[in-house]
Amino acid sequence: MAGNNETYDMLLKLVKTRMSVRKFRPDPIPDDTIDKVLEVASWAMSGANSQPWEFIVVTDPDTKKQLRDAYSEYNTDFIFWMEQQREYKLRHPSYQVRGDPQESLRFNKAKANWHQAPAVIVVLGDGRRQWGTVMGAHTFGRDQSHLTDGLANASFLIHLAIASLGLTSEWVSIHIQEPYKRILGIPDLLMVYLIIPIGHPDVPAREGVRRPLNETVHRERYDMSKYMSNEDVIRYLYSLREATVPVHSASRAVTVEEKK
Ligand SMILES: Cc1cc2nc3c(=O)[nH]c(=O)nc-3n(C[C@H](O)[C@H](O)[C@H](O)COP(=O)(O)O)c2cc1C
Structure with missing residues (x-):
């Protein structure tokens, strides 16, 4: 396809309008939306075209609730206590909540509302598909993973495709996989x-x-004048938090009062 400024302008507009949302309405979405989104995702780049992804589409309210409860019980609990190790202002925006830690933990566990979204796509990776790519891409000790690189590409295309259809999405990171495997019967x-x-x-x-x-x-x-020392990075983190904490709160509609 011959590129032109119009295509570029559309792409730039799309990437700038896409936004992470952490509070969803339960309203249904058109039937063919998921198929369209996954068609786009399947065109992601991957090492040696090994396409290490699979997707589970979950729309059943009870299963979505089970996934979300597992997320609160395992993921949120784990991340919450890890974040407590950091100075308050350096914590991830979600965990900048003052007061009794147990109360704040309960607040954090309860606030994830993504099970309300009409559909949830679970992105799976099959590491064996990396056998298709060069051995150098899975050498122990090197920071490369053609598995997760490919999965990230497919995932971002899902987010972009969703935005192109006028809908929104959230990137829900998984740090502890086992509970979801149990719920969804994943090998x-x-x-x-x-x-x-x-x-x-x-x-x-x-x-x-x-x-x-x-x-x-x-x-x-x-250009070494742009190189950040370790101290610069911490300073940057403080300024990033100042800029993104309000944006993050807006993405889940948490008020300043609620955060106290
Ligand atoms: C690797 C990665 C991990 C992320 N983890 C989460 C997450 O666990 N929960 C969440 O709500 N957003 C998560 N996000 C979304 C980012 O917070 C978000 O993309 C970023 O703040 C920019 O905001 P925007 O997506 O609205 O442009 C993640 C994004 C990436 C790429």
């Missing part, structure tokens, strides 16, 4: 990579936040 050898709820947002649209390009782009060779 041990496969990896539960990601949960993507999709549906209509229950929060208003908002503008995203990104680093300016002149900070991240180097011309011809690495």
